[in-house]
Amino acid sequence: MIITAIDFRENQPLELLTALHGRGEIPFKMEYLGEGADAWNKLAEAEEFDIAHGEYKLLNESVKKLFSKLGRNKVNLLYLGCGTCFKAVPLVKAAAKTHSPVNLCLLDISPTMLEIGKKNIQQKIKRNLLVETSLFDFEGGNFAHITSSLRKRFYRNNLLFILGNTFGNLSDRARILINFRESMTATDYLLIGVELAPSTTVEKENMLRRYRGEGVLNVFFNILKSLGVSRNSGKFIVNYNTVKSQVEWRFELYKDAAVRLGGEWVELRKGQKIFLGMSHKFTPAELKKLFRYAGFRTLLCITNPEKRYTLIMGQPKGM
Numbered sequence: 001m002i003i004t005a006i007d008f009r010e011n012q013p014l015e016l017l018t019a020l021h022g023r024g025e026i027p028f029k030m031e032y033l034g035e036g037a038d039a040w041n042k043l044a045e046a047e048e049f050d051i052a053h054g055e056y057k058l059l060n061e062s063v064k065k066l067f068s069k070l071g072r073n074k075v076n077l078l079y080l081g082c083g084t085c086f087k088a089v090p091l092v093k094a095a096a097k098t099h100s101p102v103n104l105c106l107l108d109i110s111p112t113m114l115e116i117g118k119k120n121i122q123q124k125i126k127r128n129l130l131v132e133t134s135l136f137d138f139e140g141g142n143f144a145h146i147t148s149s150l151r152k153r154f155y156r157n158n159l160l161f162i163l164g165n166t167f168g169n170l171s172d173r174a175r176i177l178i179n180f181r182e183s184m185t186a187t188d189y190l191l192i193g194v195e196l197a198p199s200t201t202v203e204k205e206n207m208l209r210r211y212r213g214e215g216v217l218n219v220f221f222n223i224l225k226s227l228g229v230s231r232n233s234g235k236f237i238v239n240y241n242t243v244k245s246q247v248e249w250r251f252e253l254y255k256d257a258a259v260r261l262g263g264e265w266v267e268l269r270k271g272q273k274i275f276l277g278m279s280h281k282f283t284p285a286e287l288k289k290l291f292r293y294a295g296f297r298t299l300l301c302i303t304n305p306e307k308r309y310t311l312i313m314g315q316p317k318g319m
């Protein structure tokens with residue numbers, strides 16, 4: 001069996017150990033480490049991953065409206081969870097009309113993803129663009145050190161954006177919004193792109209078909225693979241949880257197994273369903289409520305005509 005080593009950093013082995021040993025879970029954010037970034041790179045712009053193309057189209061169509069909200073303010077672009085970075089293109093192009101240069105900071109938990117994202121955007125946009133990267137886990141707390149450094153060195157305001165429904169992969173979305181808010185001033189902007197909850201059975205089945213595809217499962221299996229678990233030692237269960245409005249991924253083991261992690265053995269039982277992650281689906285009303293709760297005012301909320309995808313932009317307001 002091939003075991004792919006992942007260079008975990010700092011407390012990541014203990015976080016993984018606590019999740020797997022203590023709760024039977026893998027923190028989804030870790031799936032993008034090491035080879036997981038390559039798995040995502042193969043999927044992100046693939047034709048069958050239709051959600052990405054829908055979001056890109058919406059971004060392209062909405063970018064003028066989004067930038068009109070900035071008025072004369074100049075912004076540094078801070079892409080939270082940048083992935084392969086291709087969705088930054090419409091924003092960079094819009095910024096280039098008034099910004100010289102455009103400053104783009106890519107923030108991600110995965111060093112490999114940052115390398116891929118930086119290379120990709122520099123290939124797509126060759127002039128008037130400064131790109132830098134920040135390795136950071138935004139679930140762990142605020143990143144005011146990154147935003148204030150951008151403010152000091154470049155423009156006075158930041159436009160933070162998180163796309164690809166990454167926001168829906170996070171279990172405590174209110175907490176993450178607070179982390180974002182604590183990294184922002186009242187003249188910064190936050191843009192979030194999310195997928196909406198399916199309203200018909202056909203929509204739900206189409207969504208599940210996309211999420212049961214081999215490309216997606218390869219991303220979700222990255223950590224188990226790196227721990228030496230083989231794909232045929234169990235099966236994937238991918239369901240839509242209607243109560244929580246979320247797709248959930250589990251891996252059910254056919255037999256007992258043991259994996260070594262951070263110097264300890266973790267025993268996995270036959271029949272155990274390891275929780276690998278989820279993707280929450282939103283309603284625009286729910287997003288606005290979350291914004292209010294976390295201390296943001298909504299500046300703009302745009303949904304595509306098919307009612308599949310929404311972009312919401314806001315600003316921190318006084319408490």
Ligand SMILES: C[S@@+](CC[C@H](N)C(=O)[O-])C[C@H]1O[C@@H](n2cnc3c(N)ncnc32)[C@H](O)[C@@H]1O
Nearest residue numbers: 029032081082083108109137138139163164166
């Ligand atoms: C679903 S992909 C989306 C990538 C890109 N935004 C897009 O729309 O194509 C999620 C990205 O967020 C990153 N990510 C997930 N959790 C993170 C965290 N807690 N801190 C920083 N980056 C994170 C992953 O490494 C990955 O690059």
